[in-house]
Amino acid sequence: MTNPHTVRKRSFVAAAMMSAALAATMVLPDLALAQSPIVIKFSHVVADKTPKGQGALKFKELAEKKLPGKVEVQVFPSSQLFGDAKELEALLLGDVQFIAPSLSKFDRYTKKIQVFDLPFLFDDLDAVDRFQNSAAGQGLLTSMTSRGLLGLAYWHNGMKQLSTNKDKLQRPEDVKGLKFRIQASDVLEAQFRALDANPQKMAFAEVYQALQTGVVDGQENTWSNIYSQKFFEVQKTIAETNHGVIDYMVVTNAKWWDGLPADVRKGLSEAMAEATTYANKLANDINEADRKRIADAGKAKIQKLTKDDLAAWRKAMEPMWKKFEGGIGRDLIDAALKANK
Ligand code: LMR
Numbered sequence: 001m002t003n004p005h006t007v008r009k010r011s012f013v014a015a016a017m018m019s020a021a022l023a024a025t026m027v028l029p030d031l032a033l034a035q036s037p038i039v040i041k042f043s044h045v046v047a048d049k050t051p052k053g054q055g056a057l058k059f060k061e062l063a064e065k066k067l068p069g070k071v072e073v074q075v076f077p078s079s080q081l082f083g084d085a086k087e088l089e090a091l092l093l094g095d096v097q098f099i100a101p102s103l104s105k106f107d108r109y110t111k112k113i114q115v116f117d118l119p120f121l122f123d124d125l126d127a128v129d130r131f132q133n134s135a136a137g138q139g140l141l142t143s144m145t146s147r148g149l150l151g152l153a154y155w156h157n158g159m160k161q162l163s164t165n166k167d168k169l170q171r172p173e174d175v176k177g178l179k180f181r182i183q184a185s186d187v188l189e190a191q192f193r194a195l196d197a198n199p200q201k202m203a204f205a206e207v208y209q210a211l212q213t214g215v216v217d218g219q220e221n222t223w224s225n226i227y228s229q230k231f232f233e234v235q236k237t238i239a240e241t242n243h244g245v246i247d248y249m250v251v252t253n254a255k256w257w258d259g260l261p262a263d264v265r266k267g268l269s270e271a272m273a274e275a276t277t278y279a280n281k282l283a284n285d286i287n288e289a290d291r292k293r294i295a296d297a298g299k300a301k302i303q304k305l306t307k308d309d310l311a312a313w314r315k316a317m318e319p320m321w322k323k324f325e326g327g328i329g330r331d332l333i334d335a336a337l338k339a340n341k
Contacts, residue, residue, distance in 0.1 A: 037072040038264065042098040043081040043090070045204045047228040051286050052100055052248055053077050055155050055279030059098075062271035070264055079205040084184070091253050092148050100155055100248040104185040109144045111327030115336055117187035118324065119243045119317035123340045125158055125284060128245050136335035141249065150254040152269070153276040156283035157222045159242040164218035165211070169237040169303050172316040178217040181207050187324055188220075191244075191317050204229075211235060222246050224283075227290035232300040239303040241313055250276075 042059065046052050060073035076082075082090045087099045088109075103116040115121070122128045131137045132154040141151030168174050176196045182188040184201045192199035200216055204225075210216045211234040219231060225246070226232050250272065257265065295302055305313075325333060 041096040051283035059275035067267040104183040131339035155248040158287040163235040163238040181219040223287040223291040
């Protein structure tokens with residue numbers, strides 16, 4: 001027969017073990033936090049030697065310097081971790097903590113952001129910069145928090161050029177009937193339809209092959225993307241249209257960000273501000289240098305456009321402003337126009 005004293009002793013031991021285990025589970029996460037760095041994954045789709053690639057690497061360097069032992073930033077370029085079809089979902093699921101999609105890729109989350117896709121709205125990258133730094137532009141950074149996305153900064157790439165696998169690319173009629181790869185944006189889809197061309201939404205990582213195999217005839221992008229992805233090797237003509245912009249919003253998961261220890265959030269905010277200044281200063285130079293590399297390679301012809309040519313492109317594309325005004329809001333379009341000075 002079991003001695004009641006032994007039973008009491010056993011249950012006392014069991015209870016003591018249970019509360020020790022409970023205490024350990026409550027204390028351990030804190031200890032773990034104090035000892036091992038918070039791993040922050042920053043995923044993007046372009047090469048390291050592009051404005052966004054350089055910005056991400058600078059952010060890593062600064063964040064780890066400001067928060068030694070507290071954070072480890074892992075940068076995954078060139079769609080290695082997630083391509084642009086998946087990166088926004090991955091951020092919301094917590095599989096990655098920072099991404100910097102092109103502004104064209106957010107229109108599922110807010111229609112207001114379509115302002116950046118309106119063709120010929122901004123005169124140049126300086127105007128884009130002024131708009132982004134205005135109250136209206138800054139307001140867009142927090143316009144998707146109800147969808148779980150918090151914008152921390154705008155990063156520049158540059159103005160878009162149009163390329164095709166045809167010799168002639170000077171006027172809107174030259175793209176009639178051609179197939180174009182576009183980013184996942186309804187404005188860009190409508191823009192190419194207005195040119196009587198056939199737009200096809202496609203992830204960035206698939207574009208080179210689609211151009212090479214003739215799945216599409218052309219695309220629109222910045223010099224740095226055309227160079228680093230080697231699009232110039234599989235296109236015949238690149239027209240200097242500067243008809244729109246590819247810039248980025250660095251976004252994080254709003255809930256994850258709010259849950260960070262205050263000192264970490266502060267350090268990361270400072271690192272982001274400094275990396276932004278750094279990357280935005282580089283963007284123009286990288287695009288200019290890549291334009292020259294493409295010209296020197298002599299594979300694709302760079303087609304300069306006259307004032308009349310540009311006016312024709314503008315006339316063909318400008319109806320997008322009215323078409324999308326309802327979702328964007330007239331106030332935002334006016335604020336963008338004001339930034340042209
Ligand atoms: C594209 O899809 O063409 C660009 O948005 C890629 C990028 O991130 O610059």
